Amino acid sequence: MKKGVKLQTFVPFIAFAVIFLFFTVASKGKMVSSYNLKMLIDQSMVIIIVGCGALFVVAQGGIDLSVGVNLALSGVVGMWAATLTGLPFLLLPAALAVGAIVGLFNGVVVSKLKVPSFILTIAMLIGVRGMVHLIQTKIGAQYLPASLRILNEPYIKIPLFVAIVALMAFIFEFTRVGRFSQAMGENETVARYAGVPVARMRILAFVLSGLMAGAASIFSILTIGGTSQTMGSFTEMKVAMAIFLGGVLVTGGTSARIYKMLLGSFSITIIVNGLAIIGYPETQASESVQGVLLLLILLVAMAAASRDRRRGAPPCEEPSQTQEASSPPGR
């Protein structure tokens, strides 16, 4: 038992190391060139920031597949607001607000109207993208205002990024919000019985997820230099893969940790970037590699979890025994 747990903790590190070494060798060292390392960090930033928020939803056992389109919507609306008013800095609060509002909508529909998060957010995937198209065609191509370019300087961007991640890591690892989210993923009834405000926590998780998508949209605009129709597409899958590749179980719970998300994000960025360097651009091979990889990760995670469960766990028949004793009275 103890050995198994330890192994599971090391898996994300090992996976990261293997992937890193493989692509370093396969690219004949090109991957670790200083130019490419900068690229790697730039590319992983967006995934990590989105992941910081999405992790709360995953920890609760849900999923937020709308983060990619939310990122696009926040970016486009933020730029729109900035151009419309002529106040470039309005981009920041506008993008964050849009992201949080979409998250709030998701959270309320899931927790109050009981729509499974997967169905809801995948519907948002198409609906919000439609709105992005609409706005983008209306306002035309937008470029980063000159006054905001200073934000893209490493000495501002990197500390900003670190501050955001540190703040989210603090909330997830060292406050009740994170611990309650983990408890909800483990067993929502238990969480409720121990006084966790589950509906509020679920909404909060989606709001954080949306807020981080909004924050990521700013970083994305800074890197690309503007908005586009395809902004943020596929981000939701990259983030989901980063989280699961880091060793978080699909069921969430205490298996969800910030360090796993970070490692997974670097791993997935290296895969995409590495494949491109050794001659497979993003749309072609990398999607199938990612697909196969995701399936494998899930398989390993499921196998490990069920092995843990087999050891010392009560047999699956037990619930019917407890049912007999706790049958609702007065039926």
Place this chain on the structure above:
Amino acid sequence: MSAADNILEIRGLCKSFGSTRANINIDFTLKRGEIKGLIGENGSGKSTLLSQIAGLYRSDAGEMTLNGKPYSPSSPLDANRAKIAMVMQELGVVEKLPVGINVYLGRLEQFSSRGAVNMKSLNGAVSRLFSEWNLPPMPPNAVVSGMMIEQRKIIELARALSVEPDILLLDEITQSLSLNNRNSLYALIRRLKDMGRSVIVITHDIDEMLAISDSITVLRDGEVVGDVKASEVTADEIRYMMVGRNISGDYYRADTAPDYAEEVVLTAEGLTVEGEIEDVSFQLHRGEILGFVGLSDSGIHSVGKAVFGLAKAGKGRVALGSGGEVKNTRDAIAGSMGYVPKDRDNEALMIHASIFHNATLPSLKEFRGPAGFLSPARLRKLSGDIVKKLSVKCTGIQQAMDALSGGNKQKVNLGRWLAKDLKVLVLDCPTRGVDVGVKGYIYELMKQAKAQGIAMILISDELTEALGMADRLIVMKDGRIVRTILRGEDFTERSIIEVMI
């Protein structure tokens, strides 16, 4: 009596679920044409026994002999082939499917050729079945969704009868039937008997059981404690066999008088939860252990949930001594209350998570520092202290909960509440599924908590436990309080069972 008269013989049957021993060395005999009653408290193992006969569970040990041949069914279908059918207490029917399909589900081949079901012959067979056994008729192609519990039960009964069983097992079926259908069920059972077939009946209604059965087997804590002829026994005698326990050791309280302060820490007024409890009012005092006892449908467990703010909005109010009102779980916890639910693995503990996570969950609020910071070191110390104080057997606080035994799980479950500065602790069957040693230890903890002035609500399925620990006992029946008894007053099993049943 020759062995040839016995259709079913069971020797030394055992069945455990994890650490809970549901059946221990059961010996059981069923004669041809006999109607056998099976009775016992909740969790005494009746349903488990029937489920093994019906092929739902495999036995851990022991053997069954059917018609003189070894019998060990691998599935309910297998049991059906051996002409044994069961109407289960909890199973039910499939919504959205027609009545006829529900009756023959899993056995549709007999009405089919190449996978296509001949609805006409199926519906004909179902109609014949209903009229042959005089069941209230239903159109075979009506969909089950929207039918009442009684109609569903009748479909389940028809399903069992369609097997043409030599042994029919009925698990608590009468309680969902109305009076006239109950009478037709009795007639049906007698008819089976006349045909030389056997029936095993589980029911909580002792008088009903005495009226319909030939002999009665009484189970207690998974063991057979008596096997008597129905004509030679009274309802009271059965009750004592069911509930009476040997009070071994001295782990209960030694004093015989109530002992608590005047100060009221919790008041419940007119608590009502639709279909579960009605107009329940009581006061809880500092340092008091208030026991709740009653039969399975008496609503005692719902009282615990309602007091802790877990019940869906009903009538009535729960007020704390400090002046606050409990409207939800957060209010309860803010008012220094704790709750140990009955279903430990599904309601109390995150069984796949570590001891650390489980032990600290209810205390997170108290441990938050500036900006909500939870110090991992302080939390580790807290869980370490709980493990040490209650001597939980584990490899460390990072060990997963599901690797612990039932007793150690319960220690963590209790310890995490006792580590807080509690005023009220609601305990729903705190000693369920733990071994005797831990049981005594839990009573010891309760005594300590009492001495510290913590008020406890002890909801218990074990009468002796409630008698042994409580200052006052509230007896409930059908969701209402029927009597409140003070320790030392009329504090005997006899007086309580009389009001309980």
Place this chain on the structure above:
Amino acid sequence: MRSNSLTPSGRFSEKNILREKVLFAGLFVLAVAVILLVFNLLTHGNFLEWMNIKIILANMVYPTFMAWGMCFLLACGYSDMSWGAIVVLASFGTGVFGNLYGFGAALAAGVAIGTALVFLNFCIFAFTKIPSWIASLSLAMIYEAVAVFLYVGKSTGALVSAAMEKELRIFGLLPWSLIVLAAAFIIIYYVYNRTIIGFNVRAIGGNAAVARALGVNATSTLLWIGLICGLLIGAASFLQESYSGITTVKTGLSSIFLIFQPLAIALLADILQKKINIIIAVPVCAFLLYAAFNLLTLLHVPSGTLQEALLCLFIIIFAILGQRGAKGVVK
């Protein structure tokens, strides 16, 4: 046949059931007629023109097949997000083999590829126990990438499409495609309502515990569902290629968009199934949904943007309605 009833309420006698059904069917037809008339008024008579109705009918055929498949899928509580990618691959097969070897090969290739891949998915769901939504997302990525590998112009690097010759596309044309739809309806209705497989599928979906306890083999039933869904998706692919004559490669999970309309149809049919047999409800709902989108187009609501947002809204509303009264934890 018995018509008398001794049940307490008498609500479930056959006569009453029949009367209720006829009444509801009448009301439903009336409601549909009113809706269509209102649509017609809104478009100043353009909506109910025979040309326009023909467009709607031709549009709805292959999504109806997918929606039927989705009914089986929803019945057993799974979700499969890779069907869009499978339809793309199978349509390619239809086009390529049809152009090479004629009509028979077109049909065979479409159905075979669709069936094989859907069945493969169900094997993965059944044996790995990975939650189907995430497993199917990774499979969708793999299938999309396979399509890209096979059909991207090697010299130009541009995405190409597989076109099918016109004379092979007879089942995409109107009287024939409706005849296929009618034939398929009869077969599926029969399978769903009159066969052991159909009943077992519904039993597993309705109450898995009861079904298993009564000896219904859950795994083999699941594989049967895979086979049925596979045939439906294969047929849908063939019809898709016949109808549009062209298939374009989808990347970055955009193939998921292909299943949104069928999903909306199936969710709506699921809500109606208390009153109407779901197999009948599907084509009706398909007609209504396509009529609604046709109306939007006639009203000059931009497609690809606002229409997608509305589709998202439909799915969310249907999902909320379908979840009403659902108990338990929703994540």
